[in-house]
Amino acid sequence: MPAALPAEAMARYVAIGDSFSEGLMDPGANGRFRGWTDRLAAKFSGIRTQAGLPETQYANLAIRGKLLAPIIEEQLPRALELEPTVVSLVGGGNDLLRPKSTPDRLAALLESGVQQCLQAGAAVILCTSSNAADGGLIEKTRGPNAILNSHIWSIARRYPNVFVIDQWGLAALRTWPAWAADRIHLTPTGHEVLSRGALNALGWEFVPDHERTLGPGEVPIPTDVPVWQAVPEGWAETEPTWQDDLAWVRRDFLPWVGRHLRGRSSGDRISAKRPELLSISAY
Incomplete structure (x- = not known):
C-alpha cells in the first residue's frame, strides 16, 4: 500500500468521470451539484490550511452518462x-449497464x-463499485463489477x-437511505460518507468538521467508529416499500431504457461544472 498522500500533494486536485464524480443528487450552491469530490477537495483544503499551506485548487470535469473511453x-x-x-x-459503471x-x-x-496520470506526476485515486446486492439497476451488474473491482485492486498494487x-466495504452504503430515489446516485449524506472513505483510503483519519453546518437532506454520521x-x-x-419500487420503475427505469433505445445519454449537452482550477474553502 502507498504511504499517506502528503498535504503538499493535495495542492491541485482534478476529478474526472461520470455522474458519480459530478455529484448528482447532492445539491450545492448556484444550482450545481456538489458530491463526494467537492467534499474531498474541501477536506484537502482543511488539511492544507492546518499545515500552513494555501487552499487546494480544484477542478471537476466529470459529466453524467459518460462511458469510460470518453473519460480517458x-x-x-x-x-x-x-x-x-x-x-x-x-x-x-455506465459501461457495465451495456450488454x-x-x-x-x-x-x-x-x-x-492511471499510467498517463503517473507519467504526468499526479497521484491517482480509484474507487471500487458499491456492494449493491439489494436492488436497482446496479444490482444486475454486481458480478461484472466485482471482477472490475479485482482489477482495480491489482492495478493499485x-x-x-x-x-x-x-x-464496496463502506457499511453505510449497503443501506437504502444512502441512495437517492433513482437507486444509482448517492444522497448528500451518502456523498459525505464516501468522501470520508476517500480520505481514509489516502491514509488520513477523518478530519473532524463538527462546526460544519449540515446541508439539505444531510444527517449526522457517527465519528466514534471507523469510517467503514x-x-x-x-x-x-430502513427498507423500501412496494410503492417505492413501482415509483422507481416509472420515474427512473423506464426513462433510462427509453434513452438507451434512442442512443441518448443523460449527459448530452451537459458541460463540466468546474472546468478550471479554483480555490475551494474547507467546510
Whole structure:
C-alpha cells in the first residue's frame, strides 16, 4: 500500500468521470451539484490550511452518462493540462449497464489512464463499485463489477501513488437511505460518507468538521467508529416499500431504457461544472 498522500500533494486536485464524480443528487450552491469530490477537495483544503499551506485548487470535469473511453480520451488530456498533483479517475459503471461491455476491457482502459496520470506526476485515486446486492439497476451488474473491482485492486498494487476507495466495504452504503430515489446516485449524506472513505483510503483519519453546518437532506454520521463501520442512526432498519419500487420503475427505469433505445445519454449537452482550477474553502 502507498504511504499517506502528503498535504503538499493535495495542492491541485482534478476529478474526472461520470455522474458519480459530478455529484448528482447532492445539491450545492448556484444550482450545481456538489458530491463526494467537492467534499474531498474541501477536506484537502482543511488539511492544507492546518499545515500552513494555501487552499487546494480544484477542478471537476466529470459529466453524467459518460462511458469510460470518453473519460480517458476526452477528460483526461484536459485534466493533465491543468498539471494536477492528484486525479480521481472513476468510471465504468455506465459501461457495465451495456450488454457488450466487459470488465477486462474496462480494466485495460483504466490502467492506461492511471499510467498517463503517473507519467504526468499526479497521484491517482480509484474507487471500487458499491456492494449493491439489494436492488436497482446496479444490482444486475454486481458480478461484472466485482471482477472490475479485482482489477482495480491489482492495478493499485502494480504502481506507486495509486489509492483505492473501498466503496464496496463502506457499511453505510449497503443501506437504502444512502441512495437517492433513482437507486444509482448517492444522497448528500451518502456523498459525505464516501468522501470520508476517500480520505481514509489516502491514509488520513477523518478530519473532524463538527462546526460544519449540515446541508439539505444531510444527517449526522457517527465519528466514534471507523469510517467503514459508520452508519447513521436508523439507516440499517430502513427498507423500501412496494410503492417505492413501482415509483422507481416509472420515474427512473423506464426513462433510462427509453434513452438507451434512442442512443441518448443523460449527459448530452451537459458541460463540466468546474472546468478550471479554483480555490475551494474547507467546510
